[in-house]
């Protein structure tokens with residue numbers, strides 16, 4: 358019986374061929390399916406990697422526009438006005454109207470906007486159809502996001518004692534200490550010939566050797582040490598990680614303030630180093646810069662892939678330096694042996710104590 362059954366199932370050549378085709382078809386379906394699953398997960402990760410971030414910013418908001426919008430923001434908050442202003446929103450709105458070019462900025466345009474907001478219109482309704490509003494807002498948040506806010510600062514009382522005062526206002530400082538003179542002009546994009554042909558990606562502040570250099574904004578010291586171009590330099594990343602501040606050509610032999618190290622937190626207004634003329638040398642601690650100055654630069658980072666890439670975004674900080682002249686950190690010689698300076702009035706970021 359069994360024999361018979363087996364015999365009757367004796368496969369013909371056609372059947373074998375059919376089974377082989379079936380197996381091939383089935384396995385290719387499995388392979389295709391697993392491959393499709395695989396690519397779909399890959400697509401998910403690559404869309405995550407390819408998330409949209411800003412690739413370029415031309416920052417040319419004028420010091421006048423920075424001053425006026427900052428004043429509106431700070432005053433409206435301190436006086437607890439009915440309508441409070443966010444200077445970055447105001448600037449982003451103005452940019453939509455002038456194409457991001459503040460060369461022809463008129464205070465009248467800002468006043469018109471303020472009147473409209475005072476009359477009860479919301480900024481959301483005014484900007485909902487402005488195509489580039491979000492781009493400008495995000496760009497200016499990256500540049501100026503740490504400049505205005507809550508902080509506490511030591512204030513000298515009439516009897517000479519110091520107490521902390523809570524404030525809302527400008528909490529970014531000029532990189533040159535108070536009572537030290539400096540000069541500068543808008544030299545962003547000028548050509549430089551040392552090394553390879555390149556453009557100048559910052560602002561040079563000419564001053565005397567040894568002038569205490571001030572941290573513009575609080576942050577973490579990311580780089581410290583010798584760099585062929587910048588000489589003794591300091592790189593500080595803001596807490597929101599969007600800004601990288603670059604301070605270069607610091608003083609030979611004694612470039613940094615006492616105890617400054619990579620990884621350390623510094624506060625806006627702290628003394629971080631001293632003006633000098635080091636750089637343009639592979640060899641360390643060499644003065645190869647002709648005129649003593651601080652090279653000050655700001656790089657914007659929207660995505661970490663932009664760090665150390667050909668797509669770094671350095672902005673023109675000339676107008677920012679002009680704007681920051683109104684907030685300077687006073688210093689004194691704190692250590693007569695090492696000739697190190699420190700800030701006179703301590704400062705506390707609100708987000709550090711709360």
Ligand SMILES: [Zn+2]
Pocket residue numbers: 557559560561651652653
């Ligand atoms: Zn420079």
